[in-house]
Amino acid sequence: MVMAPHVSSRHDAPGGVKAVLGPTNTGKTHLAIERLCAHSSGMIGFPLRLLAREVYDRVCHIKGEKNVALITGEERIDPPNARYLLCTAEAMPIMDRSMAFVAIDEAQLAADRERGHVFTDRLLHARGREETMILGSSTLEPMVKALVPAVEIVTRPRFSTLTHAGAKKISRVPPRSAIVAFSAEQVYAIAEMLRRFRGGAAVVMGALSPQTRNAQVALYQSGEVDYLVATDAIGMGLNLDVEHVAFAGLSKFDGQRQRRLTTAEMAQIAGRAGRHQKDGTFGTLSGSGAHDSEFEPEEIYAIEEHRFPPLTKLFWREPEPRFDSIETLINALESPPLRPELAPAPKAIDLSVLKRLAEDPAVAGTVRGSAQVERFWEVCRLPDFRQQGVETHSRFVARLWQDLRTGELGADFVAAQIAQLDRTGGDIHTLQGRIAAIRSWAYIAQRPDWVLARDEMAARARAVEARLSDALHGKLTERFINRRTAVLMKKLGPDSGLLSVRLEDEEVLVEGEHIGSLRGFAFKVDPGARLSDRKLLLSAAEKHLASLLETRADALADAIHAGSAEISLDAGTLMWDAEPIATLSEGRSILAPVLVPERTLDAIPGPSRKALVAALETWLEQALEPLSPLAKLDEASRAEDAGPDLRALLITLVEHGGMTSREQSGVDRLDKQRRTMLARLGVRVGTLDVFVPAMLRPRPMDLWRQLARIAGKKTASSAPETDMPPALPATQHGHVPGYRNLGKQLVRLDMAEKxxxxxxxxxxxxxxxxxxxDPARAVSMGLTTSSYSRLLRLGGFQPIMPRPLAEGAHGPPAPVRWRWRPPRRQTQQERPAAVRKDSAFAALADMVR
Structure with missing residues (x-):
């Protein structure tokens, strides 16, 4: 005989029971979280996995992840010493764990045809040692008083006012609105209209995975879209910043028939409008074609005043059936309650599957003994995530039972089933189907006695669900959100001057929408801009571009003066932000180029442009500081006491980057005073070359090459930009500035002189x-023997080859010896060549002599 349900039938609880009842937006869930955290342990049962996950994150932040568990059908995070459990109502382990605090949220769902019996069981039996809290609608009050003796009733008022706003066309629905429909087809149709006329909408349906729902809700919460299109799933547990709720219809199919929503159901959905102390409105969507799309006056009154008919029955099903046989189990599950407040639960999907498979001899014949009957019932209770009906779901359960009746599922088999679903291609409908299927396998993998390597398989299933959810979110966003249209509709009227334009890093954003990039001072349009949006967006950008460029120019000028500007000089072009901002052209001398701003700077307002150009000239002067040794030579070449020979040498050094061959320099014609002046200017007179040692560095050499090209000077080859090693392999380009050619190798001038x-x-x-x-130093520089020998010959040294060993003699050959012969240099002024007496210049030659 089935016992009448009573409070202490399974768990005696001395703690008091408090029922906190009221409409939406009364802070009931927030209160439960506060009470949970105030106890040494606790558990809350929620109607949705999504809501359980949200509260789990909040409690983890307060109590730490090691102390908090999340237990749902598809996900289980259960640390060994967890003291706080956040669960779905079905997954609450009320028999296994004793908690100081227990709460059940949205307890009025005990009147739901599909899941009501679960909430009724939790209302009757889930108890905390110290405190129990039942949260729900005020309609639940008479049932709680009748079923829970000595319960304390606390009624909480709504924080904000809810007001009826009438019917509105979809084009007149205000921003920050949620539009509620009752079929996937209607949701998609409304979202498509909003995409075309208002830029798009986020989509929330019960068929979406929690992760996809979260991602879509985040689009709305962040303000990326101003509209949310949802089924009645929005009415349970989703806390949103909604200012208006519009009903596309007021009837729905409840699994058995098409019926009008109850006023309590209307209020549960409409109550999403207005959060905390911010008032909200509700209404209907006109022009939707629904015959029942207007609220009746009594319904409006009930919703605004939160007055609803009380619940008169809660659904109940035997929570502890006997498992002697399948027939006994079915009879127990269909047995009527013995309390007048309770009604038999309608045939839920799990019981329907059980009865359907009990009629199949091939399946029922394999279930023998109470242990197998209990295990078979657990398999039949697998949720129908795919929503394909009793027949299809029964076939899936039957196949699953054939694998589970003799033991656990192998890890390889489960991994193969999960991998088969790990495909992110396809349309929205296909991805929804895969997510529903992977949720089934996530549920299966969570069962400790169903799958080998449970933790690994559960983690794989969650990872695949996450990838599929991301793909579905992307598909929904791509289909139902036109970001550019959303931008245009955020402001009334077509005046682009009203649109907010800002610069974020390098992106130019109009009302947060990327329309192009600003690199340096050059604006580049996003090539993906739609033609329908392009004109208005570019007009807005152009109207605001001057102020953006002015701000950018002032910031760059300040950075230059502070010495923090990241400007580079490359091939005679000043680069900033990877864009040219000025070029150098030929000036009065090779060391004094003229700075020519790029045309992109013309868009900068006058004062800021002038200040920026002045700052760039200051930067250029500082950048050319490594060429100061040449600048000193250039200045000295104009001195009166330099003399013609020294002046010619200094000009040659400046034009050749601070180096020239001694043989062609005329340095030997200089007197002692001029040689002293030359040395003070930092010029070294070497055996083979006259050079400025300070110029034999990568940076000065690179700068001189750039300026030489601007001045039209030929530089046959480039020196290394990061280093100037003592020796280099000879190149086919010939001369390398700063180096002397030794045939197959080049040696730096100062190293050759050393x-x-x-x-x-x-x-x-x-x-x-x-x-x-001793050739040791030459070898350390990287010179070969032949290169070193050639250098010595150029310097006037002659090798004396050793005599070969006598025939029959052994031993190392004698070393090469050297002899120096000074080169003949003309120290006096050369005598003019003789002029023939019959030449036309003979008389002039006599006058010179």
Whole structure:
């Protein structure tokens, strides 16, 4: 005989029971969370996995992840020492754990045809040791008083006012609105209209995965779209910043028939408008074609005043049936309650599947013994996530039972089923089907006695669901959100001057919508801009571009003066933000180029442009500072006491980057005073070359090459930009500035002079005319023997080859010895060549002499 339900039938609880009742937006759930955290342990049962996850994150922030568990059909995060459990109502482990605090949310769902019996059971039996809280609508009050002795009733008023706003066309529905429809087809049709006329809408339906619903809600909450189109799933647990709720219809199919919504159901949905102390409105959508799309006066009164008919029955089903046989189980589940407040639960999907498979001998014949009957019932209770009806779901359960009746599912089999669903291609409907299927496998993988390697398989299923949810979110966004139209409709009228334009990093945003990029001072239009939006968006950008450029120019000028501007000089062009902002052209001398601003700077307002150009000239002066040794030579070449020979040499050095061959320099014609002036200017007179050592560095050399090209000077090859090593392989381009050619190798001028100086020092230490040289330094520089030998020959050193060993003699060959022969240099002014007496210039030659 089935026992009448009573409070202490399974769990005696000395703690008091409090029922906190009231309409939406009364802070009931927030109160339950506060009471949960005030106890040493606790558990709350929620109607939705989405809501359980949201509260889990909040409690983790307060109590720490190690102390909080999330238990739902498809997801289980259960640390070993968890003291706070956030669950779906079906997954609450009320038999396994004793908690100081227990709460059940949205308890009025005990009157729901499909899930009501679960909430009724929790209302009757879920108890905390110290405190129990029942949260729900005020319509539940008489049932709670009748079923829960000594319950304390607390009624909470709504924080904000809810007002009827009448019917509105879809074009007149205000921003920050939710439009509620009662079929997927109607949701898609409304979302499509909003995409065309208002830029789009987020979509929320019960068939979406929690992750997809969260992502769509985030689009709305962030303000990316101003409209939300949803089914009645919005009425349960979704806390949104909605100012108006518009009903596309007032009837729905409840699984058995098409019926008008009850006033309590209307209020549950309409109550999403207005959060906390912000008032909200509700109404209907005119022109939707529904015959029942207007509220009756008594319905408006009931919703605004929160006055609804009380519940007179709650659905009940035997929570602890006997498992002697399938027939006994079915009889127990269909047995009537013995309390007048309770009504038999309608045939839910799990019971329908059980009865359908009980009629199949091939399945029922495999279920023998109470243990197998209980296990079979657990398999039949697999939720129908795919919503395909009893027949289709029964076939899936039957196949699952054939694998589970003899043991657990193998990890390889489960992994293969999960992998088969791990495909993110397809349309919205296809992705929804895969998400529903993977939720089934996530539920299966959570069962501890159904799957081997449960934790690994559950993690795989969640990962696949996350990927599919991301793909579905992308498809919904792509189909139902036209971002550019949304931007245009955020302001009334076509005046683009009203649109907000701002610069974020390099993106130009009109009302937050990317329309192009600003690199340097050049605005580039987004090539993906739609033709229908392009004219207005570009007009808005142009009207605001001057102020953006002015701000950008002032910031760059300030950065230049502060020494923090990231400007580079490349091939005679000043680059900033990877864009040219000025170029250098030929000036009065090679070291004084003229700065020419790019035409993109013309859009900058006058004062800011002038200040920026002045700052760029200051930057250029500082950037050319490495060429100051050449600038000193250039200045000295104009001095009166320089003399013609020194002046010619200085001009040659400036034009050749601070280096020239000694043989062509005329330095030997300089007197002692001019040589002293040359040395003070930082010029070194070497054996082979006259050069400025300070110029033999990568940065000065690179700058001189750029300026030389601007001035039309030929530079056959480029020196290394990051380094100037002592020696380089010879290139086919010929001469490299700063290096002397030794055939197959090049040696830097100062290094060549150092080697020749060491050779002279070696020559001076011995009395013999010939001497030996240690090639160690040349080798350390990377010079080969032949290159070193050629350098010495150029410097006036002649090798004396050793005699070969006598026939039959053995041992190392004698080292090469060297002898120096000074080069003949013309130290006096050369005598003019003789002029023939019959020449036309003979008389002039006599006058010169």
């Amino acid at each position: 080697l020749l100086r060491e050779a002279h020092e070696a020559r001076g230490t011995g009395k013999a005319r010939d001497f030996k040289l």
